[in-house]
Amino acid sequence: MVGVGTFALFSDVETSRNNVFASGTLNMQLSNDPGTPGQPGSSESVTGTWVSPPNWKPGDYFEAALHFNNKGSVAAKHIYFMFHNIEWSGDADLREAIIVTVKERFNNVTTGDQAPYLDRHVGNNDGILTLKEFLSWLPNQYGYYTYDDQSGDGIVLGAMNLWDYDLIFGFRFAEWAGNVYQGASCRFDLTCEARQLCDTEGMICLHESQ
Amino acid sequence: MFSGKMKKLAVSLSSICFVLILALAGIGLHVQRTKACTQSSLGILFDLKSRDQDEAWSDGVSATWTALNMKPGDEYPFESSFVQLRQYGLVCADHLEICMDYSLVGSKENPPGVSADDMARMMVITKMEYYSSSWRIDLLTGAATGNPPAPSGYRAGDWSVRDVDGDGHITFYDFKADPLDDLPPPRFWEPDSRAPYMRMSVKFSERAGNAFMGLGLNASVAYTLNQCSGQ
Numbered sequence: 001m002v003g004v005g006t007f008a009l010f011s012d013v014e015t016s017r018n019n020v021f022a023s024g025t026l027n028m029q030l031s032n033d034p035g036t037p038g039q040p041g042s043s044e045s046v047t048g049t050w051v052s053p054p055n056w057k058p059g060d061y062f063e064a065a066l067h068f069n070n071k072g073s074v075a076a077k078h079i080y081f082m083f084h085n086i087e088w089s090g091d092a093d094l095r096e097a098i099i100v101t102v103k104e105r106f107n108n109v110t111t112g113d114q115a116p117y118l119d120r121h122v123g124n125n126d127g128i129l130t131l132k133e134f135l136s137w138l139p140n141q142y143g144y145y146t147y148d149d150q151s152g153d154g155i156v157l158g159a160m161n162l163w164d165y166d167l168i169f170g171f172r173f174a175e176w177a178g179n180v181y182q183g184a185s186c187r188f189d190l191t192c193e194a195r196q197l198c199d200t201e202g203m204i205c206l207h208e209s210q
Numbered sequence: 211m212f213s214g215k216m217k218k219l220a221v222s223l224s225s226i227c228f229v230l231i232l233a234l235a236g237i238g239l240h241v242q243r244t245k246a247c248t249q250s251s252l253g254i255l256f257d258l259k260s261r262d263q264d265e266a267w268s269d270g271v272s273a274t275w276t277a278l279n280m281k282p283g284d285e286y287p288f289e290s291s292f293v294q295l296r297q298y299g300l301v302c303a304d305h306l307e308i309c310m311d312y313s314l315v316g317s318k319e320n321p322p323g324v325s326a327d328d329m330a331r332m333m334v335i336t337k338m339e340y341y342s343s344s345w346r347i348d349l350l351t352g353a354a355t356g357n358p359p360a361p362s363g364y365r366a367g368d369w370s371v372r373d374v375d376g377d378g379h380i381t382f383y384d385f386k387a388d389p390l391d392d393l394p395p396p397r398f399w400e401p402d403s404r405a406p407y408m409r410m411s412v413k414f415s416e417r418a419g420n421a422f423m424g425l426g427l428n429a430s431v432a433y434t435l436n437q438c439s440g441q
Contacts (some may be wrong), residue, residue, distance in 0.1 A: 010256035010301060010437040015430050016274045016293050021333055022316065022426030023414065024279035072423075073279045196281050 025072035028079075028157060028194040033067065049190075050169055058177040063101070063170035068192070070157035070164075076194035077154050079165065080142040080203070083135045083188050090184025095132035097177035098186070101170035102129070104207055106148045106156065107163050113170075117208040131171065135188055137204060142193065146206045157194055167192075167206075255299030258396070258435040262293050275429075280414040282422075285336065287411045295433055296405040297396045304441070305361035306396070307434040308340070308349075308408065309389035312382055316425035329427050330382035331375065332418040337411035338371070338380075340393055343404050349390060350380050361392045363439035368392040379415070382429060395435055408433075 030046045049066045056062075070076055088094055102114040115129035123133035137143045146165070148156045156165050173181075262271040274293055277286045297303055314326040338349040345356030352370030371380050374387040396405050408431075 009441050011434055011441055012256055012258040013432055013434045014258045014260040014270050014295070015432045016260070016262065016271045017430045018272045019275040019429040019431065020273070020315065020426055021275075021277045021280060021412070021414070021429065023418065023422050023424060024281055025424045074281050 024074035024159070026070060026074045026076055026194055026196055027072035028068060028070050028076065028192070030192070031067040031069075032064070050171065052171065052173075056173055058097075058173050058181075059175045061170060061172040063168060065105070065166040065168040066190075066192075068157060068165040068167070068194070069161045070159060070194060071161055073159050074196055075153075075155040075159045075163075076157040076196055077198050078145050078147050078195045078200060079156055080193045080195060080200075081144040081146070081167075081206070082140065082142045082191040082193075084140045084191065085187070085189040086135050086139055087188075088184070088186035090181065092180040092184055093132060094181055094184035094186045095135060096130055097174045097181050097184075098131035099172040099174055100129045100131050100134050101168075101172070102134075102206060103168040103170070104146060105166035105168065106150055107165075109150060110166075110168070111207050114207045118204070118206070121204050131186070138202075143203055144206050145200045145203045147198070147200075149207075149209055154198075256301045256303070256435070256437060257298040258303075258433060259296045259298055260293055260433060261296075263291050267296060274431075275410065275412070277412070277414070282414055282418045283416045285411070285413045287337075288409065289411075292407045292409045293431065293433070294402075294405050294407045295396045295435075296400075296402065297398045297435060299398055301398075301437060303395035303397070303435045303437060304439050305363060305391070305436050306393040306406075307389060307391050307436065308393065309432050309434070310382060310385040310429060311432065312386065312427045312429040314425065315428050324421050324425060326427065327383050329422060329425055330386065330429075331377065331379075332415040332422055333382040333427060333429075334379045334413040334415050335371070335381060335385065335410055336413050338409070340369075340390075340406060340408050342394075342406045345394070347393065349408075349410075358394045361394065361439060364392040381415075382412075382427065392439075 030043055032046045032049050046066070050064050053060070053062055068079065100115055102118060104111045104114070116127050119125060119127060119129040119133065122137040123129050146156060147154050155163060157163060259267045259269065260271050261267045262274040265271045271293060275288050275291050277284070295306070312326055312330055314329055335350065340347045340349055345354060345358035347354045347358055347369050349370055352367065354369065368391045371385050371390065372388040373380055374384045394406065
Protein backbone atom coordinates (compact mmCIF):
# COMPACT_ATOMS: atom_id res chain seq x y z
CA MET A 1 0.00 0.00 0.00
CA VAL A 2 2.82 2.34 0.88
CA GLY A 3 4.44 1.75 -2.47
CA VAL A 4 1.23 2.43 -4.42
CA GLY A 5 0.56 5.65 -2.56
CA THR A 6 3.86 7.26 -3.38
CA PHE A 7 3.57 7.10 -7.16
CA ALA A 8 1.59 9.50 -9.24
CA LEU A 9 0.48 8.06 -12.55
CA PHE A 10 0.18 10.53 -15.33
CA SER A 11 -2.36 10.46 -18.08
CA ASP A 12 -3.64 12.98 -20.56
CA VAL A 13 -6.82 12.93 -22.63
CA GLU A 14 -7.49 14.67 -25.91
CA THR A 15 -10.79 14.43 -27.69
CA SER A 16 -12.08 14.80 -31.21
CA ARG A 17 -15.43 16.43 -30.51
CA ASN A 18 -18.51 17.40 -32.47
CA ASN A 19 -18.27 14.68 -35.05
CA VAL A 20 -21.82 14.97 -36.30
CA PHE A 21 -23.51 12.27 -38.33
CA ALA A 22 -26.99 13.41 -39.31
CA SER A 23 -29.50 11.62 -41.47
CA GLY A 24 -31.53 13.47 -44.03
CA THR A 25 -35.30 13.56 -44.44
CA LEU A 26 -37.67 12.53 -47.17
CA ASN A 27 -40.95 14.36 -46.73
CA MET A 28 -43.39 14.01 -49.60
CA GLN A 29 -46.23 16.48 -49.77
CA LEU A 30 -49.39 16.26 -51.84
CA SER A 31 -51.68 18.82 -53.34
CA ASN A 32 -54.77 18.71 -55.53
CA ASP A 33 -53.64 21.92 -57.18
CA PRO A 34 -50.69 21.40 -59.49
CA GLY A 35 -50.37 25.14 -59.90
CA THR A 36 -47.01 26.12 -61.19
CA PRO A 37 -44.40 23.37 -61.45
CA GLY A 38 -41.99 23.71 -58.56
CA GLN A 39 -44.60 24.99 -56.15
CA PRO A 40 -44.61 23.11 -52.88
CA GLY A 41 -47.42 20.79 -51.97
CA SER A 42 -49.49 21.41 -48.95
CA SER A 43 -50.36 18.30 -47.09
CA GLU A 44 -49.57 14.76 -46.06
CA SER A 45 -52.87 13.66 -47.60
CA VAL A 46 -55.59 15.08 -49.80
CA THR A 47 -59.14 14.07 -50.59
CA GLY A 48 -61.32 14.29 -53.66
CA THR A 49 -58.56 14.61 -56.22
CA TRP A 50 -60.63 12.85 -58.86
CA VAL A 51 -64.34 13.48 -58.49
CA SER A 52 -66.69 13.26 -61.44
CA PRO A 53 -68.63 16.42 -62.18
CA PRO A 54 -72.32 16.54 -61.33
CA ASN A 55 -74.62 14.75 -63.74
CA TRP A 56 -71.75 12.89 -65.34
CA LYS A 57 -73.09 11.09 -68.38
CA PRO A 58 -71.79 8.79 -71.15
CA GLY A 59 -69.24 10.56 -73.32
CA ASP A 60 -68.18 13.04 -70.63
CA TYR A 61 -64.52 13.34 -69.71
CA PHE A 62 -62.69 14.98 -66.84
CA GLU A 63 -59.06 15.09 -65.85
CA ALA A 64 -57.28 16.06 -62.66
CA ALA A 65 -53.76 15.91 -61.31
CA LEU A 66 -52.29 14.94 -57.98
CA HIS A 67 -49.24 17.07 -57.31
CA PHE A 68 -46.22 15.67 -55.46
CA ASN A 69 -43.19 17.38 -54.05
CA ASN A 70 -40.57 16.68 -51.43
CA LYS A 71 -39.68 19.26 -48.84
CA GLY A 72 -37.13 16.93 -47.22
CA SER A 73 -33.42 16.88 -47.80
CA VAL A 74 -33.16 13.46 -49.46
CA ALA A 75 -34.33 12.90 -53.03
CA ALA A 76 -36.77 10.15 -53.91
CA LYS A 77 -36.08 7.90 -56.88
CA HIS A 78 -39.35 6.03 -56.80
CA ILE A 79 -42.96 6.61 -55.85
CA TYR A 80 -45.02 3.53 -55.13
CA PHE A 81 -48.81 3.51 -55.64
CA MET A 82 -51.42 1.37 -53.96
CA PHE A 83 -55.12 1.36 -54.78
CA HIS A 84 -57.33 0.28 -51.93
CA ASN A 85 -60.80 0.77 -50.42
CA ILE A 86 -62.17 0.03 -53.87
CA GLU A 87 -65.99 0.03 -53.85
CA TRP A 88 -68.82 0.32 -56.29
CA SER A 89 -72.61 0.47 -56.01
CA GLY A 90 -75.55 0.41 -58.35
CA ASP A 91 -77.04 -2.04 -60.81
CA ALA A 92 -73.74 -2.46 -62.67
CA ASP A 93 -70.06 -2.07 -61.92
CA LEU A 94 -69.41 1.47 -63.09
CA ARG A 95 -65.65 0.79 -63.22
CA GLU A 96 -66.24 -1.25 -66.38
CA ALA A 97 -67.69 1.80 -68.12
CA ILE A 98 -64.95 4.25 -67.15
CA ILE A 99 -62.04 4.54 -69.55
CA VAL A 100 -58.85 5.77 -67.97
CA THR A 101 -56.03 7.88 -69.35
CA VAL A 102 -52.76 8.03 -67.42
CA LYS A 103 -50.23 10.79 -67.86
CA GLU A 104 -47.35 11.96 -65.72
CA ARG A 105 -45.45 15.21 -65.49
CA PHE A 106 -41.80 14.99 -64.49
CA ASN A 107 -40.51 18.44 -63.77
CA ASN A 108 -41.60 20.23 -66.95
CA VAL A 109 -42.10 17.24 -69.23
CA THR A 110 -45.50 15.55 -69.53
CA THR A 111 -45.77 12.07 -70.92
CA GLY A 112 -48.32 10.93 -73.43
CA ASP A 113 -51.24 8.72 -72.43
CA GLN A 114 -49.87 5.50 -70.98
CA ALA A 115 -53.20 3.69 -70.92
CA PRO A 116 -52.54 1.48 -73.98
CA TYR A 117 -49.21 0.43 -72.49
CA LEU A 118 -50.82 -0.32 -69.12
CA ASP A 119 -53.67 -2.17 -70.80
CA ARG A 120 -51.12 -4.55 -72.28
CA HIS A 121 -49.96 -5.43 -68.77
CA VAL A 122 -53.06 -5.28 -66.61
CA GLY A 123 -55.96 -5.30 -69.07
CA ASN A 124 -57.20 -7.34 -71.99
CA ASN A 125 -54.86 -5.69 -74.49
CA ASP A 126 -57.65 -4.08 -76.48
CA GLY A 127 -56.00 -0.70 -76.27
CA ILE A 128 -58.55 0.59 -73.80
CA LEU A 129 -57.82 0.68 -70.11
CA THR A 130 -60.92 0.54 -67.98
CA LEU A 131 -60.93 1.65 -64.40
CA LYS A 132 -61.74 -1.89 -63.36
CA GLU A 133 -58.70 -3.23 -65.16
CA PHE A 134 -56.52 -0.48 -63.73
CA LEU A 135 -57.64 -1.01 -60.13
CA SER A 136 -57.53 -4.77 -60.33
CA TRP A 137 -53.74 -5.02 -60.53
CA LEU A 138 -52.50 -5.94 -57.05
CA PRO A 139 -55.12 -4.04 -55.09
CA ASN A 140 -54.34 -3.31 -51.44
CA GLN A 141 -50.61 -3.48 -52.08
CA TYR A 142 -48.08 -1.45 -53.97
CA GLY A 143 -48.74 -2.58 -57.51
CA TYR A 144 -47.51 0.43 -59.49
CA TYR A 145 -44.51 2.68 -59.30
CA THR A 146 -42.92 5.50 -61.19
CA TYR A 147 -39.50 7.00 -61.65
CA ASP A 148 -38.01 9.59 -63.94
CA ASP A 149 -36.19 7.73 -66.68
CA GLN A 150 -35.72 10.94 -68.63
CA SER A 151 -33.26 12.42 -66.18
CA GLY A 152 -29.85 10.92 -65.75
CA ASP A 153 -30.12 10.37 -62.04
CA GLY A 154 -33.60 8.85 -62.07
CA ILE A 155 -34.80 11.17 -59.34
CA VAL A 156 -38.53 11.77 -59.40
CA LEU A 157 -38.80 14.03 -56.37
CA GLY A 158 -35.79 16.21 -55.78
CA ALA A 159 -34.88 17.40 -52.32
CA MET A 160 -36.07 20.78 -51.06
CA ASN A 161 -38.86 20.96 -53.65
CA LEU A 162 -36.32 20.99 -56.43
CA TRP A 163 -38.03 18.52 -58.74
CA ASP A 164 -41.71 17.69 -58.51
CA TYR A 165 -44.17 15.36 -60.12
CA ASP A 166 -47.81 15.25 -61.18
CA LEU A 167 -49.92 12.16 -61.60
CA ILE A 168 -52.65 12.96 -64.10
CA PHE A 169 -55.62 10.67 -64.43
CA GLY A 170 -58.40 11.28 -66.95
CA PHE A 171 -61.75 9.48 -66.82
CA ARG A 172 -64.16 9.10 -69.72
CA PHE A 173 -67.65 7.75 -69.17
CA ALA A 174 -67.88 5.28 -72.04
CA GLU A 175 -70.22 6.32 -74.81
CA TRP A 176 -71.59 2.82 -75.01
CA ALA A 177 -72.70 2.82 -71.35
CA GLY A 178 -76.40 2.18 -71.16
CA ASN A 179 -79.09 2.84 -68.66
CA VAL A 180 -77.86 0.11 -66.41
CA TYR A 181 -75.17 2.53 -65.22
CA GLN A 182 -77.59 5.27 -64.26
CA GLY A 183 -77.08 6.20 -60.62
CA ALA A 184 -74.06 3.93 -60.30
CA SER A 185 -70.97 5.02 -58.42
CA CYS A 186 -67.51 3.82 -57.50
CA ARG A 187 -64.63 5.01 -55.39
CA PHE A 188 -61.01 4.25 -54.57
CA ASP A 189 -58.24 5.47 -52.35
CA LEU A 190 -54.70 5.86 -53.59
CA THR A 191 -51.77 5.63 -51.20
CA CYS A 192 -48.42 6.87 -52.44
CA GLU A 193 -45.04 6.26 -50.89
CA ALA A 194 -41.85 8.00 -51.93
CA ARG A 195 -38.79 5.83 -51.64
CA GLN A 196 -35.14 6.61 -51.66
CA LEU A 197 -34.10 3.09 -52.50
CA CYS A 198 -35.33 1.18 -55.49
CA ASP A 199 -36.98 -2.20 -55.17
CA THR A 200 -39.74 -2.48 -57.75
CA GLU A 201 -39.89 -6.21 -58.29
CA GLY A 202 -43.40 -7.37 -59.15
CA MET A 203 -44.69 -3.85 -59.70
CA ILE A 204 -45.61 -2.17 -62.97
CA CYS A 205 -44.24 1.20 -63.93
CA LEU A 206 -46.92 3.75 -64.75
CA HIS A 207 -45.16 4.65 -67.96
CA GLU A 208 -43.48 2.73 -70.71
CA SER A 209 -39.71 2.85 -70.42
CA GLN A 210 -38.07 5.19 -72.87
CA MET B 211 10.76 -24.39 30.56
CA PHE B 212 13.57 -22.28 29.21
CA SER B 213 13.82 -24.36 26.19
CA GLY B 214 10.05 -24.05 25.69
CA LYS B 215 10.20 -20.23 25.94
CA MET B 216 13.19 -20.18 23.64
CA LYS B 217 11.33 -22.34 21.27
CA LYS B 218 8.31 -19.96 21.29
CA LEU B 219 10.62 -16.95 20.90
CA ALA B 220 12.42 -18.65 18.08
CA VAL B 221 9.13 -19.38 16.37
CA SER B 222 7.97 -15.78 16.93
CA LEU B 223 11.22 -14.34 15.62
CA SER B 224 11.15 -16.57 12.63
CA SER B 225 7.54 -15.50 11.99
CA ILE B 226 8.48 -11.84 12.23
CA CYS B 227 11.44 -12.39 9.96
CA PHE B 228 9.23 -14.25 7.53
CA VAL B 229 6.71 -11.39 7.52
CA LEU B 230 9.48 -8.84 7.09
CA ILE B 231 10.96 -10.83 4.28
CA LEU B 232 7.58 -11.06 2.63
CA ALA B 233 6.99 -7.33 3.12
CA LEU B 234 10.40 -6.42 1.76
CA ALA B 235 9.94 -8.80 -1.08
CA GLY B 236 6.59 -7.21 -1.77
CA ILE B 237 8.03 -3.72 -1.76
CA GLY B 238 10.89 -4.92 -3.84
CA LEU B 239 8.56 -6.47 -6.32
CA HIS B 240 6.45 -3.33 -6.46
CA VAL B 241 9.47 -1.12 -6.96
CA GLN B 242 10.52 -3.38 -9.74
CA ARG B 243 7.14 -3.28 -11.39
CA THR B 244 6.74 0.43 -11.07
CA LYS B 245 10.30 1.37 -11.64
CA ALA B 246 9.54 3.22 -14.80
CA CYS B 247 6.78 5.11 -13.08
CA THR B 248 8.94 6.49 -10.29
CA GLN B 249 10.63 8.82 -12.71
CA SER B 250 7.32 10.51 -13.37
CA SER B 251 7.18 11.94 -9.86
CA LEU B 252 9.76 14.47 -10.99
CA GLY B 253 6.84 16.39 -12.44
CA ILE B 254 8.02 16.45 -15.99
CA LEU B 255 5.40 17.44 -18.56
CA PHE B 256 3.23 14.60 -19.85
CA ASP B 257 1.08 16.12 -22.52
CA LEU B 258 -0.84 14.61 -25.41
CA LYS B 259 -1.59 16.86 -28.37
CA SER B 260 -3.74 16.18 -31.39
CA ARG B 261 -4.40 17.65 -34.77
CA ASP B 262 -6.67 16.76 -37.64
CA GLN B 263 -6.98 17.57 -41.30
CA ASP B 264 -7.83 21.22 -40.70
CA GLU B 265 -6.60 21.98 -37.18
CA ALA B 266 -3.07 22.46 -35.87
CA TRP B 267 -1.57 20.75 -32.82
CA SER B 268 -3.68 21.57 -29.78
CA ASP B 269 -5.56 20.06 -26.88
CA GLY B 270 -8.36 18.42 -28.79
CA VAL B 271 -9.84 18.79 -32.24
CA SER B 272 -13.35 19.29 -33.52
CA ALA B 273 -15.52 18.00 -36.35
CA THR B 274 -12.92 15.63 -37.75
CA TRP B 275 -15.58 13.36 -39.19
CA THR B 276 -18.86 14.92 -40.25
CA ALA B 277 -21.60 13.56 -42.48
CA LEU B 278 -24.83 15.44 -42.99
CA ASN B 279 -27.98 14.54 -44.85
CA MET B 280 -27.15 10.84 -44.76
CA LYS B 281 -29.31 8.31 -46.54
CA PRO B 282 -29.42 4.62 -45.70
CA GLY B 283 -26.57 2.92 -47.50
CA ASP B 284 -24.44 6.05 -47.86
CA GLU B 285 -20.74 5.45 -47.32
CA TYR B 286 -18.23 7.99 -46.08
CA PRO B 287 -14.61 6.94 -46.68
CA PHE B 288 -13.27 10.11 -45.00
CA GLU B 289 -10.08 9.61 -46.94
CA SER B 290 -8.76 13.04 -46.05
CA SER B 291 -9.90 13.01 -42.43
CA PHE B 292 -7.59 11.95 -39.62
CA VAL B 293 -6.53 12.55 -36.07
CA GLN B 294 -2.81 12.56 -35.46
CA LEU B 295 -1.38 12.28 -31.96
CA ARG B 296 1.84 13.53 -30.50
CA GLN B 297 3.29 13.48 -27.03
CA TYR B 298 5.02 16.47 -25.54
CA GLY B 299 7.20 16.21 -22.43
CA LEU B 300 9.97 13.86 -21.43
CA VAL B 301 8.07 11.11 -19.64
CA CYS B 302 7.75 7.84 -21.48
CA ALA B 303 4.15 6.90 -22.16
CA ASP B 304 3.19 3.26 -21.81
CA HIS B 305 0.08 2.97 -23.92
CA LEU B 306 -2.84 4.73 -25.54
CA GLU B 307 -6.55 4.14 -25.12
CA ILE B 308 -9.22 5.22 -27.61
CA CYS B 309 -12.86 5.32 -26.70
CA MET B 310 -16.05 6.75 -28.17
CA ASP B 311 -19.05 8.49 -26.71
CA TYR B 312 -22.09 9.98 -28.38
CA SER B 313 -25.41 11.70 -27.88
CA LEU B 314 -28.52 12.00 -30.01
CA VAL B 315 -29.21 15.20 -31.89
CA GLY B 316 -31.73 15.96 -34.57
CA SER B 317 -34.71 17.75 -35.87
CA LYS B 318 -37.15 15.40 -34.20
CA GLU B 319 -37.95 16.60 -30.71
CA ASN B 320 -38.96 13.25 -29.31
CA PRO B 321 -38.09 10.45 -31.69
CA PRO B 322 -40.38 7.63 -30.64
CA GLY B 323 -38.43 4.72 -29.31
CA VAL B 324 -35.10 5.70 -30.85
CA SER B 325 -32.18 6.11 -28.50
CA ALA B 326 -28.63 7.26 -29.08
CA ASP B 327 -27.57 3.61 -28.91
CA ASP B 328 -30.12 2.72 -31.60
CA MET B 329 -28.74 5.40 -33.89
CA ALA B 330 -25.18 4.36 -33.05
CA ARG B 331 -26.00 0.82 -34.18
CA MET B 332 -26.82 2.27 -37.61
CA MET B 333 -23.38 3.88 -37.90
CA VAL B 334 -21.27 1.05 -39.26
CA ILE B 335 -17.51 1.46 -39.09
CA THR B 336 -16.26 0.05 -42.38
CA LYS B 337 -12.60 0.86 -41.82
CA MET B 338 -10.61 2.03 -38.82
CA GLU B 339 -6.86 2.13 -38.60
CA TYR B 340 -4.17 3.33 -36.23
CA TYR B 341 -0.84 3.64 -37.91
CA SER B 342 2.50 5.34 -38.16
CA SER B 343 5.08 5.51 -40.88
CA SER B 344 6.46 2.10 -39.88
CA TRP B 345 3.49 0.06 -38.68
CA ARG B 346 -0.25 -0.22 -39.08
CA ILE B 347 -3.03 -1.71 -36.93
CA ASP B 348 -6.44 -2.59 -38.32
CA LEU B 349 -8.72 -1.62 -35.45
CA LEU B 350 -11.59 -3.73 -36.77
CA THR B 351 -9.63 -6.98 -36.75
CA GLY B 352 -6.62 -6.25 -34.55
CA ALA B 353 -4.33 -7.40 -37.37
CA ALA B 354 -1.05 -5.53 -37.49
CA THR B 355 1.68 -5.06 -40.04
CA GLY B 356 5.16 -3.65 -39.55
CA ASN B 357 5.50 -4.93 -35.97
CA PRO B 358 3.98 -2.13 -33.91
CA PRO B 359 5.46 -2.11 -30.39
CA ALA B 360 3.07 -3.82 -28.01
CA PRO B 361 2.87 -2.25 -24.55
CA SER B 362 3.51 -4.62 -21.64
CA GLY B 363 -0.17 -4.76 -20.74
CA TYR B 364 -1.28 -5.74 -24.23
CA ARG B 365 -3.73 -8.61 -24.41
CA ALA B 366 -5.32 -10.22 -27.43
CA GLY B 367 -8.36 -8.20 -28.46
CA ASP B 368 -7.09 -4.90 -27.08
CA TRP B 369 -6.43 -3.58 -30.57
CA SER B 370 -9.82 -4.26 -32.06
CA VAL B 371 -13.43 -3.37 -31.45
CA ARG B 372 -15.61 -6.38 -30.75
CA ASP B 373 -19.09 -6.87 -32.19
CA VAL B 374 -20.61 -6.46 -28.75
CA ASP B 375 -24.25 -6.74 -29.76
CA GLY B 376 -23.61 -9.50 -32.26
CA ASP B 377 -25.40 -7.83 -35.14
CA GLY B 378 -22.64 -8.73 -37.58
CA HIS B 379 -21.34 -5.18 -37.88
CA ILE B 380 -18.83 -3.09 -35.98
CA THR B 381 -20.71 0.09 -35.17
CA PHE B 382 -20.31 3.17 -33.02
CA TYR B 383 -22.30 1.27 -30.40
CA ASP B 384 -19.67 -1.46 -30.32
CA PHE B 385 -16.85 1.09 -30.24
CA LYS B 386 -18.37 2.76 -27.18
CA ALA B 387 -18.95 -0.56 -25.45
CA ASP B 388 -15.53 -2.00 -26.26
CA PRO B 389 -12.88 0.74 -26.22
CA LEU B 390 -9.45 0.20 -27.66
CA ASP B 391 -6.66 -0.29 -25.16
CA ASP B 392 -2.91 -0.84 -24.94
CA LEU B 393 -2.15 0.71 -28.29
CA PRO B 394 1.39 1.89 -28.99
CA PRO B 395 1.57 5.46 -27.72
CA PRO B 396 3.09 8.40 -29.55
CA ARG B 397 6.68 8.99 -28.46
CA PHE B 398 7.92 12.39 -27.42
CA TRP B 399 11.15 11.96 -29.31
CA GLU B 400 9.50 11.18 -32.60
CA PRO B 401 8.91 13.92 -35.18
CA ASP B 402 5.51 14.71 -36.66
CA SER B 403 6.25 12.48 -39.61
CA ARG B 404 6.39 9.44 -37.33
CA ALA B 405 3.55 10.38 -35.00
CA PRO B 406 0.63 7.94 -35.21
CA TYR B 407 -2.63 8.61 -37.00
CA MET B 408 -6.13 7.32 -36.63
CA ARG B 409 -8.54 7.17 -39.55
CA MET B 410 -11.97 5.67 -40.03
CA SER B 411 -14.63 5.19 -42.67
CA VAL B 412 -18.29 4.83 -41.85
CA LYS B 413 -21.52 3.83 -43.49
CA PHE B 414 -25.09 4.71 -42.61
CA SER B 415 -26.64 1.26 -42.47
CA GLU B 416 -29.12 0.14 -45.09
CA ARG B 417 -31.14 -1.15 -42.14
CA ALA B 418 -31.89 2.38 -40.97
CA GLY B 419 -35.60 2.88 -41.53
CA ASN B 420 -37.85 5.89 -41.35
CA ALA B 421 -37.50 6.04 -37.57
CA PHE B 422 -33.99 7.35 -38.09
CA MET B 423 -34.95 10.06 -40.54
CA GLY B 424 -33.86 13.51 -39.42
CA LEU B 425 -31.80 12.21 -36.53
CA GLY B 426 -28.15 12.68 -35.82
CA LEU B 427 -25.40 11.57 -33.56
CA ASN B 428 -22.83 13.86 -32.01
CA ALA B 429 -19.87 11.59 -31.46
CA SER B 430 -16.60 12.18 -29.69
CA VAL B 431 -13.48 10.06 -29.83
CA ALA B 432 -11.25 10.38 -26.77
CA TYR B 433 -7.56 9.50 -26.78
CA THR B 434 -6.01 8.80 -23.39
CA LEU B 435 -2.26 8.61 -23.05
CA ASN B 436 -1.22 6.60 -20.02
CA GLN B 437 2.09 6.49 -18.30
CA CYS B 438 1.76 3.02 -16.78
CA SER B 439 0.44 -0.30 -17.91
CA GLY B 440 -1.95 -0.62 -14.98
CA GLN B 441 -3.85 2.53 -15.87
